[in-house]
Amino acid sequence: xxxxxxxxxxxxxxxxxxxxxxxxxxxxxxxxxxxxxxxxxxxxxxxxxxxxxxxxxxxxxxxxxxxxxxxxxxxxxxxxxxxxxxxxxxxxxxxxxxxxxxxxxxxxxxxxxxxxxxxxxxxxxxxxxxxxxxxxxxxxxxxxxxxxxxxxxxxxxxxxxxxxxxxxxxxxxxxxxxxxxxxxxxxxxxxxxxxxxxxxxxxxxxxxxxxxxxxxxxxxxxxxxxxxxxxxxxxxxxxxxxxxxxxxxxxxxxxxxxxxxxxxxxxxxxxxxxxxxxxxxxxxxxxxxxxxxxxxxx
Amino acid sequence: xxxxxxxxxxxxxxxxxxxxxxxxxxxxxxxxxxxxxxxxxxxxxxxxxxxxxxxxxxxxxxxxxxxxxxxxxxxxxxxxxxxxxxxxxxxxxxxxxxxxxxxxxxxxxxxxxxxxxxxxxxxxxxxxxxxxxxxxxxxxxxxxxxxxxxxxxxxxxxxx
Numbered sequence: 354x355x356x357x358x359x360x361x362x363x364x365x366x367x368x369x370x371x372x373x374x375x376x377x378x379x380x381x382x383x384x385x386x387x388x389x390x391x392x393x394x395x396x397x398x399x400x401x402x403x404x405x406x407x408x409x410x411x412x413x414x415x416x417x418x419x420x421x422x423x424x425x426x427x428x429x430x431x432x433x434x435x436x437x438x439x440x441x442x443x444x445x446x447x448x449x450x451x452x453x454x455x456x457x458x459x460x461x462x463x464x465x466x467x468x469x470x471x472x473x474x475x476x477x478x479x480x481x482x483x484x485x486x487x488x489x490x491x492x493x494x495x496x497x498x499x500x501x502x503x504x505x506x507x508x509x510x511x512x513x514x515x516x517x518x519x520x521x522x523x524x525x526x527x528x529x530x531x532x533x534x535x536x537x538x539x540x541x542x543x544x545x546x547x548x549x550x551x552x553x554x555x556x557x558x559x560x561x562x563x564x565x566x567x568x569x570x571x572x573x574x575x576x577x578x579x580x581x582x583x584x585x586x587x588x589x590x591x592x593x594x595x596x597x598x599x600x601x602x603x604x605x606x607x608x609x610x611x612x613x614x615x616x617x618x619x620x621x622x623x624x625x626x627x628x629x630x631x632x633x634x635x636x637x638x639x640x641x642x643x644x645x646x647x648x649x650x651x
Numbered sequence: 652x653x654x655x656x657x658x659x660x661x662x663x664x665x666x667x668x669x670x671x672x673x674x675x676x677x678x679x680x681x682x683x684x685x686x687x688x689x690x691x692x693x694x695x696x697x698x699x700x701x702x703x704x705x706x707x708x709x710x711x712x713x714x715x716x717x718x719x720x721x722x723x724x725x726x727x728x729x730x731x732x733x734x735x736x737x738x739x740x741x742x743x744x745x746x747x748x749x750x751x752x753x754x755x756x757x758x759x760x761x762x763x764x765x766x767x768x769x770x771x772x773x774x775x776x777x778x779x780x781x782x783x784x785x786x787x788x789x790x791x792x793x794x795x796x797x798x799x800x801x802x803x804x805x806x807x808x809x810x811x
Contacts, residue, residue: 569805591707594783596790601700603793605803613794617787642810 375434375467380475383468386536386623387461389614391607392565393418404428404482409455412563413550414491416455424481437473438466444505451501453489454550455565459511463535495550508551511540520633529630532623537616542570542607558634560641568606569641576636589628593617681736685743688733691726695793698722702770702786716774716782720767723789727764731757744802744809756800763792 384390394400395407395418405420423430429437432447439445444458452458464472494500513534520526533539544552545561559580560572572580581589588599596603596612603609616624698719705712737750749756766789773785804810 567805568803569810587707591703595703595706595786596794597699597703597786599700599703601696601698601703603699603790603797605794605797609794609798613791643805 375470375472375474377471377474377478379468380471380473380478382618383464383472383536384475385615385618386532387472388537388611388616390421391610391614393421396610401480401482401484403476403479404484406484406487409565410567411455411491411550411565412546413495414489416453416489416491417487419456419486420482420484421476422479422482422484423477424483427483427485428481429476430481432473434470434473438469441469441472444501451498451505453491453498453501454504454508457538457541459509459552460535460538460541462510463531468536504549504551507549511552512554512557513540514557514634516633523629525626525629526633528623529626529628532619532627533630537627539573542568543573556637556639558631559637559639562641562643565607569643570608572637572639572641573631574634574637574639575632576638579638579640580636581631582636586625586628586632589631590621590624593619593624593627594621681738681741684736684738685741685745688730688745689743691729691733695723695726698726699789699793706783706786713774713777713779713782717771720771720774720789724764724767724771727760727767730760742808744807746800746802749800752799756796759792759796759799763789763796766792 390403392407392409393403393405395405398406400406401422403420403422405418407418409416409418420428422428425431432440436447439447440452440456441458441464442462444452444454444456446452461469489496511534513530516526516530540552540558542564543558543560544554545556545559546563547553558573559576561570564570574580575582577583584599592598592604593612593616596609596617598604604612616627619627702716702719704710705716734745734749734756737747739745739747739749766785770782770785770789773781802808
């Protein structure tokens with residue numbers, strides 16, 4: 354009887370530990386669904402995977418991505434599960450330091466606790482790299498951390514359009530919403546920002562002329578002339594797998610990287626879910642170009 | 652004004668007119684080169700788009716990918732001659748780096764031709780499960796060259 358109780362306790366402890374530690378294999382899939390966390394690798398400079406140091410040019414200055422390997426001194430190796438969850442969902446690092454929203458925690462805040470722990474398990478299973486973080490080169494007030502709670506109060510949580518009534522109970526659309534809005538953090542690049550760097554929710558996924566690294570992020574709403582309205586769901590699914598647009602041209606920049614290291618590894622069902630969800634969002638008439646700031650209408 | 656001066660003036664003006672008339676001809680000639688190489692590259696796009704239609708809708712024409720990929724291979728082998736003339740100004744997305752690092756440009760074009768050849772062979776085998784990765788590998792080769800040598804969309808002449 355005592356032996357049985359001990360075995361039961363051991364099994365209970367083991368299962369709780371496994372829950373707490375997360376599943377690195379599942380975490381790898383989530384890492385891919387998050388676009389492969391490419392911002393944290395300085396590929397052009399030959400930097401180590403996830404060790405940070407990549408320059409992200411924005412209208413507010415240049416941010417340098419941080420080391421998210423498990424190195425205890427320069428990375429996140431000392432972070433507990435709760436530290437990781439606080440950073441990912443509230444933009445707060447250990448010791449209460451507020452993180453700049455160039456790190457897309459407004460989107461990651463929508464991730465489930467289980468997924469966050471699995472993602473952490475995957476990151477911690479990768480080689481730890483000792484590489485100190487580089488200070489950001491951002492001009493005031495955008496380089497100050499103390500106003501960030503106010504910014505968060507104004508801009509969190511992420512606002513996404515409500516689903517059309519006919520699609521609210523569709524599990525494929527619900528999965529697509531989770532992939533697009535939480536894991537894939539599509540709005541962070543494809544929704545234009547206001548003067549304070551907050552997302553302009555009325556132009557949800559309608560494209561940005563000031564995307565990360567100065568890139569143009571196209572309108573991916575279902576608007577026919579200016580967005581993806583002329584694309585079939587299969588066109589979107591194929592782009593996410595192969596990187597090729599319907600005209601046979603390839604995508605460029607960060608999206609190409611995100612497909613190569615991330616979205617291209619998703620299952621067909623998840624890519625279908627993304628396409629299904631994108632078909633439900635409001636179409637916005639907005640052609641994105643270097644001169645398209647503040648334009649657009651539904 | 653003596654006869655020699657008048658003759659000098661006439662000859663000078665004739666020379667100026669000849670040069671001025673030649674400028675548009677030269678520009679027109681450059682545009683023809685640009686248009687030709689754009690047609691060459693867009694034919695690759697058409698073949699990739701056709702491959703994409705077969706793949707994304709699982710059309711029962713997997714064997715046609717053999718020809719589409721072979722077309723891309725053959726076209727990529729024309730890239731060196733199509734881009735030989737150094738023109739990076741005007742209605743083109745070609746970066747000057749093409750001619751600054753010509754050897755690299757040619758080697759990346761050849762690498763893309765190799766990947767297209769591999770795709771053609773894989774499609775010939777009928778193993779559709781292997782076609783997807785071969786298409787991605789070809790896409791990677793296209794991207795390697797575009798990343799280095801094609802202006803990003805932010806700087807494209809199409810967006811000006």
